[in-house]
Amino acid sequence: MNGSRGLLQLWQIPPSSLLFRRCSFSRGIANVAKRERNRGAKQLDALMKVLGKVDALRKKVVSVGKEHASLCAKGMKKIEEMFNREGKAVDELLNIAKTLRAMPVVDLETPTLCLVGAPNVGKSSLVRLLSTGKPEVCNYPFTTRGILMGHITLSYQNFQVTDTPGLLRRHDEDRNNLEKLTLAVLSHLPTAVLYVHDLSGECGTSPSDQFIIYKEIKERFGDHLWLDVVSKCDLLSDSPVVFITEDSNADDFELAKYRRMGPDGALRVSVKTEAGIAELKSRVHELLTSQSAKIKGWNSDEALR
Ligand SMILES: Nc1nc2c(ncn2[C@@H]2O[C@H](COP(=O)(O)OP(=O)(O)O)[C@@H](O)[C@H]2O)c(=O)[nH]1
Ligand SMILES: [Mg+2]
Structure with a gap:
């Protein structure tokens, strides 16, 4: 919990506060920073897509569950089939969570x-x-x-x-x-x-x-x-x-x-x-x-x- 808060803080550093800290970095570093920012944006984009897929899967599971509540055994089979087909999105999400957890978390308020x-x-x-x-x-x-x-x-x-x-x-x-x-x-x-x-x-x-x-x-x-x-x-x-x-x-x-x-x-x-x-x-x-x-x-x- 603490960790994810710290990570969000790192992502949310407003560019003005970076200037304010009088960063001096050369053109090479600025390019690297820009590239890394673009990479970060792409990673977030990919994460959003995976989250979208997981959410779509959740909705389908709920709707199949409701549809087949009276025919429980058949419903379970259908759910299993769906997971076999689309459960990869959950694995992707787990991998992303693992990577995020391994990232260093910096709390900018702590010396x-x-x-x-x-x-x-x-x-x-x-x-x-x-x-x-x-x-x-x-x-x-x-x-x-x-x-x-x-x-x-x-x-x-x-x-x-x-x-x-x-x-x-x-x-x-x-x-x-x-x-x-x-x-x-x-x-x-x-x-x-x-x-x-x-x-x-x-x-x-x-x-x-x-x-x-x-x-x-x-x-x-x-x-x-x-x-x-x-x-x-x-x-x-x-x-x-x-x-x-x-x-x-x-x-x-x-x-x-x-x-x-x-x-x-x-x-x-x-x-x-x-x-x-x-x-x-x-x-x-x-x-x-x-x-x-x-x-x-x-x-x-x-x-x-
Ligand atoms: N003799 C001696 N060796 C040290 C000392 N501090 C570190 N070393 C050795 O120097 C090498 C590099 O240390 P390391 O802490 O990995 O350096 P870093 O690359 O700057 O992080 C290792 O073999 C350490 O054991 C020290 O105070 N005395
Ligand atoms: Mg070292």
């Missing part, structure tokens, strides 16, 4: 934390630790194949957590659907961001590529509430020390600093040793409380219009 970063940096491991969501954790990219929702309860308040598939260093037009899904979440959902950086050299995306992806995402979605985390700090005792020479420019310096510590203010954590996890939980709580205030502000602004 949501979205984990973002390159593939394999430890996002799913952190979601498992922070919430009720149990995403798959594996040592290869794009294990997370959709948007997974989990829930956190902190001081009697409910929050949502989304795990995302991750982003590689490339242009929007070259991104696969899993990456586009991550960008769509950032564009359309009022989430706070927990950005995960893996400086251990273990994840398959070099720290310098992660830095480039990070700068791009931060520039596009910097209006979200934000927390940076350096993951796998159990592997970082020998984190690379990069020497700055006199002719190093500002970019070299920024990158060298990033490779050692991540962005300014980033929290170091390890899922393996639980180092930094208590502090992370408390910072996440603060972030989501601020997100809650932000959502309330949007709602009262909208009410004033």
Whole structure:
């Protein structure tokens, strides 16, 4: 019940409220969004047709039932024949219900934390630790194949957590659907961001590529509430020390600093040793409380219009 309400809310986001949240997305993403919207409309259309068929079947069953009430045995046979002929519509409806039930349900009124970063940096491991969501954790990219929702309860308040598939260093037009899904979440959902950086050299995306992806995402979605985390700090005792020479420019310096510590203010954590996890939980709580205030502000602004 709750789930279907949340799903309806997602379908009913008015375009004006999306603009209002100052989504910045490029032409490529806009096309994808349009395509997905068309696909959604077609799916709804198909669902309506199936519902029509099921309803027609129901009407026939009722009318045959009435017609043959006095000849019960014969009536049952007729009903059976009809189900054999047209009962496929019921099976189709059951399949659609199953698919809908498996879709992630996002309640836009509940503050949501979205984990973002390159593939394999430890996002799913952190979601498992922070919430009720149990995403798959594996040592290869794009294990997370959709948007997974989990829930956190902190001081009697409910929050949502989304795990995302991750982003590689490339242009929007070259991104696969899993990456586009991550960008769509950032564009359309009022989430706070927990950005995960893996400086251990273990994840398959070099720290310098992660830095480039990070700068791009931060520039596009910097209006979200934000927390940076350096993951796998159990592997970082020998984190690379990069020497700055006199002719190093500002970019070299920024990158060298990033490779050692991540962005300014980033929290170091390890899922393996639980180092930094208590502090992370408390910072996440603060972030989501601020997100809650932000959502309330949007709602009262909208009410004033
Ligand atoms: N040593 C170490 N490995 C970790 C840590 N967190 C995650 N991993 C490993 O990194 C790999 C990728 O983790 P996963 O959570 O699936 O990353 P995702 O692709 O960003 O969701 C898995 O093999 C994890 O076991 C950590 O804190 N320390
Ligand atoms: Mg994952």
